[in-house]
Amino acid sequence: MPVDIAERLRALPPGSAVALKLDPREYADHYFAVLNATLRDVGSETEVHTIYMTVTNPAAFVWSLAQALDVPSDRISFVDAISHIMMNYADPLPNATYIDSPRALEEIMLRIEYLIKKFPHPRTIVVVDSVNALAIHNPPELLSEFFHILLNSLKSRQVITLVLETNEEEATPVEQMLNLVVDETIDIARGGR
Amino acid sequence: MEEPTEPPAPAVVPGNGGLMGPATVLERCATGIEGVDNILSGGIPRGNMVLVAGSVGTGKTTLSLEFLVRGAERGERSLFISVTEASDKLMQNLSTFEFFRSDLVLNGSLVFVDLPVVYDRLGLEHEELLPDEIDILIRTIRDLVRSLGAKRLVLDSLTSVGYRIRRDERIRDFMLRLGQALSDEGCTALLVSEVSPTPGRYSLHGVEEAIVDGVILLWNTRRQGDILRVLQVVKMRGTAHSRAQYVMELTPIGILLAPHLKGGRGEGA
Ligand SMILES: Nc1ncnc2c1ncn2[C@@H]1O[C@H](COP(=O)(O)OP(=O)(O)OP(=O)(O)O)[C@@H](O)[C@H]1O
Ligand SMILES: [Mg+2]
Numbered sequence: 001m002p003v004d005i006a007e008r009l010r011a012l013p014p015g016s017a018v019a020l021k022l023d024p025r026e027y028a029d030h031y032f033a034v035l036n037a038t039l040r041d042v043g044s045e046t047e048v049h050t051i052y053m054t055v056t057n058p059a060a061f062v063w064s065l066a067q068a069l070d071v072p073s074d075r076i077s078f079v080d081a082i083s084h085i086m087m088n089y090a091d092p093l094p095n096a097t098y099i100d101s102p103r104a105l106e107e108i109m110l111r112i113e114y115l116i117k118k119f120p121h122p123r124t125i126v127v128v129d130s131v132n133a134l135a136i137h138n139p140p141e142l143l144s145e146f147f148h149i150l151l152n153s154l155k156s157r158q159v160i161t162l163v164l165e166t167n168e169e170e171a172t173p174v175e176q177m178l179n180l181v182v183d184e185t186i187d188i189a190r191g192g193r
Numbered sequence: 194m195e196e197p198t199e200p201p202a203p204a205v206v207p208g209n210g211g212l213m214g215p216a217t218v219l220e221r222c223a224t225g226i227e228g229v230d231n232i233l234s235g236g237i238p239r240g241n242m243v244l245v246a247g248s249v250g251t252g253k254t255t256l257s258l259e260f261l262v263r264g265a266e267r268g269e270r271s272l273f274i275s276v277t278e279a280s281d282k283l284m285q286n287l288s289t290f291e292f293f294r295s296d297l298v299l300n301g302s303l304v305f306v307d308l309p310v311v312y313d314r315l316g317l318e319h320e321e322l323l324p325d326e327i328d329i330l331i332r333t334i335r336d337l338v339r340s341l342g343a344k345r346l347v348l349d350s351l352t353s354v355g356y357r358i359r360r361d362e363r364i365r366d367f368m369l370r371l372g373q374a375l376s377d378e379g380c381t382a383l384l385v386s387e388v389s390p391t392p393g394r395y396s397l398h399g400v401e402e403a404i405v406d407g408v409i410l411l412w413n414t415r416r417q418g419d420i421l422r423v424l425q426v427v428k429m430r431g432t433a434h435s436r437a438q439y440v441m442e443l444t445p446i447g448i449l450l451a452p453h454l455k456g457g458r459g460e461g462a
Pocket of ligand 2 (some may be wrong): 254
């Protein structure tokens with residue numbers, strides 16, 4: 001199991017953008033390791049506000065995992081862009097904001113900005129979960145434009161952005177673009193090295 | 194009433210706008226709406242008169258009011274001249290926004306005036322305003338701005354005043370003189386124009402957009418069944434500005450803007 005992801009996250013200077021690469025063959029382990037590191041180890045530090053944008057799983061699912069990890073609820077907010085289209089919206093979380101569709105990319109940017117401004121904290125971390133899920137719903141040119149604008153805007157606000165990415169056999173155009181915009185890549189399979 | 198605490202700033206300061214920047218940069222009236230100030234590279238050149246044009250429910254009043262609230266917060270006294278909606282009802286609607294602060298109204302830095310009441314007091318009762326009545330109207334607004342020391346003004350809406358100034362040459366004259374009076378007072382103004390979207394026409398008479406210093410356009414567009422609000426600055430004298438389209442959201446903490454993504458599909462995607 002990777003041990004030093006949290007250490008690497010703590011060492012990031014404000015405004016960093018990082019790709020977290022998960023191996024599809026060990027997806028569940030890696031996903032849990034990422035949640036552990038981001039939400040529990042780093043996210044529960046007092047100065048940190050985490051904005052977790054999810055398209056992969058409904059916020060309620062991520063939140064249930066987070067609760068199992070004893071993550072405090074007052075410093076994590078969700079932007080959920082999947083529950084609506086999965087008809088999974090019956091029981092909305094109080095700390096989540098819901099977007100009609102993962103195609104509403106501008107809306108995603110606006111909600112993240114809203115949460116940053118609404119809950120000012122010394123350290124804000126935005127998690128984007130994930131490139132692959134967004135790519136199912138959006139054409140690559142649009143997604144590249146989205147990431148380019150989002151990451152630059154978060155950088156200028158001194159926000160740390162963590163982009164989850166499941167390694168494909170071959171790098172997709174969006175991944176190639178991401179590699180250009182992020183400051184570093186953490187490969188979960190290599191224990192964060 | 195307290196005097197607004199505005200530091201005296203030079204009308205013209207040395208420019209440092211990069212390679213393509215102008216030799217001099219006009220003093221800005223930062224709208225205080227971050228997204229709009231980014232588009233306008235800092236704000237509206239002070240003293241400009243700007244048309245805020247859009248069809249019903251596109252957010253013209255909200256944008257204008259936030260402009261005034263942000264100004265009042267910065268110590269610039271702000272004046273809202275309401276024609277279409279009674280101002281007490283307006284303030285009620287406003288109170289649903291967190292960015293609205295009623296203390297600004299109470300301490301006199303944000304002032305609401307109902308134009309119909311003004312018409313009454315001045316005895317301007319003709320359906321069609323005659324030239325000397327238009328004169329009185331301009332002087333009244335100027336005196337109001339001067340006596341309050343207002344640095345920001347909103348007229349909501351120019352269209353409804355335009356209905357009472359029926360002829361093109363009179364609306365042109367009204368606007369030229371109003372613009373001059375306001376800019377003499379260093380007052381930056383937003384004039385709301387209620388138009389149904391026809392390309393290239395932003396006002397009731399069709400002459401207004403040529404006279405104003407700037408045009409901010411608001412409209413609704415559809416994407417996959419959702420309605421998006423879009424904002425675009427089509428003109429702003431005295432500054433470089435983005436002419437791109439932005440998606441606008443009216444949130445409790447104020448207006449937020451994000452670039453309208455095109456995804457390499459160009460215009461009209
Ligand atoms: N508290 C609020 N939060 C978010 N949106 C709101 C709020 N209050 C009103 N709105 C939205 O703003 C819209 C109206 O905005 P606004 O009055 O600024 O538009 P307008 O262009 O001035 O409209 P009109 O042409 O009717 O004068 C409403 O239809 C509603 O969708
Ligand atoms: Mg209105």
